[in-house]
Amino acid sequence: MDEKWQQLKEWIDGSGNIVFFGGAGVSTESGIPDFRSVDGLYNQQYKYPPETIISHSFYMRYPEEFYRFYKDRMLFAGAAPNEAHKALARLEDRGKLKAVITQNIDGLHQMAGSREVLELHGSVHRNYCTRCGQFYDLDYIAASQGVPRCSCGGVIKPDVVLYEEGLDNRTLQKAVDYIRHADMLIIGGTSLVVYPAAGLIDYYRGNKLVLINKAATSRDSQADLVISHRIGEVLGAVVD
Numbered sequence: 633m634d635e636k637w638q639q640l641k642e643w644i645d646g647s648g649n650i651v652f653f654g655g656a657g658v659s660t661e662s663g664i665p666d667f668r669s670v671d672g673l674y675n676q677q678y679k680y681p682p683e684t685i686i687s688h689s690f691y692m693r694y695p696e697e698f699y700r701f702y703k704d705r706m707l708f709a710g711a712a713p714n715e716a717h718k719a720l721a722r723l724e725d726r727g728k729l730k731a732v733i734t735q736n737i738d739g740l741h742q743m744a745g746s747r748e749v750l751e752l753h754g755s756v757h758r759n760y761c762t763r764c765g766q767f768y769d770l771d772y773i774a775a776s777q778g779v780p781r782c783s784c785g786g787v788i789k790p791d792v793v794l795y796e797e798g799l800d801n802r803t804l805q806k807a808v809d810y811i812r813h814a815d816m817l818i819i820g821g822t823s824l825v826v827y828p829a830a831g832l833i834d835y836y837r838g839n840k841l842v843l844i845n846k847a848a849t850s851r852d853s854q855a856d857l858v859i860s861h862r863i864g865e866v867l868g869a870v871v872d
Contacts, residue, residue, distance in 0.1 A: 633869065636859050641870040643816055643840050643857070650728050651814040652720055653807075653833060654863075655735045657821025657845060661714040661864040664738055666821075687795035695779045695787065702790070706737075707756055707774050713744035715868030716820065721745035722871055731810040735822060735829050737792050750807050752799055752829050758791035799828060808835050816840040820863040824849045 633641070644650065656666035682701070684690055691698045713721075721744040723729035731748045732741050739757045741749045759768040763786025773780050773790065780788040793799055811817060817836045822845065824830040833841070833851065843855040844863045852858050859866055 636857060637866060637870055639857055640842060640844075640859065640866070643842070644723070644728065644870060647816040647840065648728055649730055649813065649815040650723060651731050651733065651810045651817050652729060653733045653811070653817065653819045653822070654716075655820075655822025655824075655826075657823075658716050658734070658863055659711070659714070659736055659738055659740055660821070661716065661862060662708075662711045662738075662740055664708050664711050664740075683795055688797050691789070691794055699779050703774060707770065708738065709770060709774055711738060711740060713740045715864040716866075717741055717744035717746070719867035719871035724748065730814070731807075733807045733810065733832065735826065750803050750810070752793070752803060752807065754790070754792035756790055756792060759788050760791060761786040762789050763787070804828070804832075807832050811835045812837060814838060816842070818842045818844065819851075819855075820844040820867075822849075823847065824851050 660666050680690070685698055685701045717740050720729060720732055720741065724746055731750060732746050733750045733752065734741060735752050737751065737753050737756050739755050757770045759773050759780070760766065761768070761782035761784060764782060764784045766782050766784070768780070768782070768788050773788065782788055811832055812835045814836060815838050817833065817838065817840070819833060819842065822830070839856055841855045842857045842859070843849060843852060844859045844861065844866050846860060846862060848860070
């Protein structure tokens with residue numbers, strides 16, 4: 633086993649309060665594209681830039697265009713958890729991992745068996761009528777034509793944080809608390825450029841800060857261990 637991978641395994645084995653913070657790169661091995669890679673959403677061509685389409689003002693003004701993009705490019709109903717998701721669920725089962733903090737909206741951590749998952753940006757699996765509040769699942773949204781509507785006639789909005797919308801304060805505070813008290817913080821599959829989420833790692837006070845990401849990040853110099861590799865392969869190998 634690679635020396636860095638072995639170091640990670642030893643730190644995990646010796647830790648009892650691990651927190652994981654992850655981004656889009658955690659789900660790319662499940663076939664879900666990230667945002668900033670060569671093939672990511674931000675590098676694909678549409679009538680409007682993706683960051684414009686998935687903004688609150690665009691959703692309010694052009695709901696049909698928003699949902700056309702959303703259903704086509706952000707819903708992956710057939711995606712399954714990969715080795716990263718499964719390894720983290722195993723660590724939680726053993727009492728080592730206390731929380732998964734994710735910027736992803738795909739629900740794959742829960743599918744893998746993780747229970748304490750803080751979804752900073754919401755989830756495609758939760759959708760609510762803006763008029764009466766009735767809940768609708770992912771299948772209903774995916775199967776709808778045009779703008780999905782409730783039985784009451786109201787427009788259904790996905791419970792995801794769009795650009796121009798703020799993060800949920802309670803979720804943020806829980807994430808801060810978990811990170812502040814962690815004896816080991818593993819950061820994986822994120823470029824650490826989306827704020828305020830990326831700023832959460834500043835609350836970590838320990839000496840086992842691990843960064844697992846294929847590309848370099850601006851925080852590499854702060855980490856105690858940097859592994860430049862696919863996170864599913866790494867965690868799948870070190871968490872038996």
